[in-house]
Amino acid sequence: MPMPSLIKLCFLLMPQFLIGSRIIPATVFTVQNSCSKTIWPGTLSGNGAAVLGGGGFALSPGEFMQFPAPPGWSGRFWARTGCSFGATGDGNCATGNCGGGLKCTGSGVPPASLVEFTLANSNSEKDFYDVSLVDGYNLPLSVRPSGGSGDCQYAGCVADLNKSCPTELQVIVFGEVVACKSACTAFNTPEYCCTGNHSTPSTCPPTNYSLLFKNACPSAYSYAYDDQSSLRTCSGADYFITFCPST
Numbered sequence: 556m557p558m559p560s561l562i563k564l565c566f567l568l569m570p571q572f573l574i575g576s577r578i579i580p581a582t583v584f585t586v587q588n589s590c591s592k593t594i595w596p597g598t599l600s601g602n603g604a605a606v607l608g609g610g611g612f613a614l615s616p617g618e619f620m621q622f623p624a625p626p627g628w629s630g631r632f633w634a635r636t637g638c639s640f641g642a643t644g645d646g647n648c649a650t651g652n653c654g655g656g657l658k659c660t661g662s663g664v665p666p667a668s669l670v671e672f673t674l675a676n677s678n679s680e681k682d683f684y685d686v687s688l689v690d691g692y693n694l695p696l697s698v699r700p701s702g703g704s705g706d707c708q709y710a711g712c713v714a715d716l717n718k719s720c721p722t723e724l725q726v727i728v729f730g731e732v733v734a735c736k737s738a739c740t741a742f743n744t745p746e747y748c749c750t751g752n753h754s755t756p757s758t759c760p761p762t763n764y765s766l767l768f769k770n771a772c773p774s775a776y777s778y779a780y781d782d783q784s785s786l787r788t789c790s791g792a793d794y795f796i797t798f799c800p801s802t
């Protein structure tokens with residue numbers, strides 16, 4: 556095998572980043588579409604972290620893509636559904652729209668189910684991750700660590716919340732429920748959004764609406780001050796993010 560492709564192969568198999576004088580392996584995210592339709596995942600990085608996957612891309616049913624992320628990366632993944640993009644990448648989606656067309660430049664417009672990450676900066680720290688319905692729900696999804704140490708638990712929401720969504724939270728496109736809003740998005744009141752007089756965990760208890768989400772998807776955050784049981788930790792893992800995982 557010629558040298559250049561061997562070197563390239565090694566890099567692909569073991570992505571790593573040079574931090575100061577130390578080499579730290581990258582965390583590899585595998586984003587998989589197990590839905591029966593094409594989805595357009597969006598990614599958003601926090602605090603100036605590297606943009607993954609150009610911010611957004613299309614994934615056909617059964618397809619997956621992999622992205623190495625540097626230590627300390629933080630950000631989120633979600634899926635957009637029912638999109639149509641022109642040749643220049645401009646266009647719109649039925650759910651999960653973001654600024655910038657195909658390549659997101661902002662977070663997805665709620666409702667959209669999210670996976671959120673804050674990766675460790677060093678080997679002595681942990682990655683934090685969760686699945687969140689705080690911005691509502693548009694697709695079932697899950698996150699599964701691979702090869703890490705520590706708690707490293709699965710998190711996900713596999714229930715079809717389009718089906719059980721109360722009328723007042725439904726997003727309907729062409730007569731079909733395509734997403735389910737959070738009560739905060741639907742009603743925008745301090746009680747549901749945990750703002751104003753309800754801006755602390757003790758003054759913003761679960762509501763009948765957040766409990767609907769919690770009961771359907773116990774391992775996902777259902778509202779801003781959901782208890783910490785939905786936050787996961789793991790060290791040194793890679794992560795599989797699956798949209799429409801099988802139950």
Ligand SMILES: *[C@@H]1O[C@H](CO)[C@@H](O)[C@H](O)[C@H]1NC(C)=O
Pocket residue numbers: 590592636693694695714715716717731732733734
């Ligand atoms: C919810 O609606 C979206 C948009 O139609 C669809 O892609 C998704 O599959 C639905 N959720 C489930 C669990 O069927």
Ligand SMILES: *[C@@H]1O[C@H](CO)[C@@H](O)[C@H](O)[C@H]1NC(C)=O
Pocket residue numbers: 751752
């Ligand atoms: C917040 O609580 C205070 C004290 O109970 C009350 O006077 C005020 O009207 C409340 N504000 C809102 C926006 O409900």
Ligand SMILES: *[C@@H]1O[C@H](CO)[C@@H](O)[C@H](O)[C@H]1NC(C)=O
Pocket residue numbers: 721763764
């Ligand atoms: C939730 O509670 C509100 C206010 O108490 C009520 O108006 C609403 O019908 C309830 N919704 C559900 C789905 O239980």
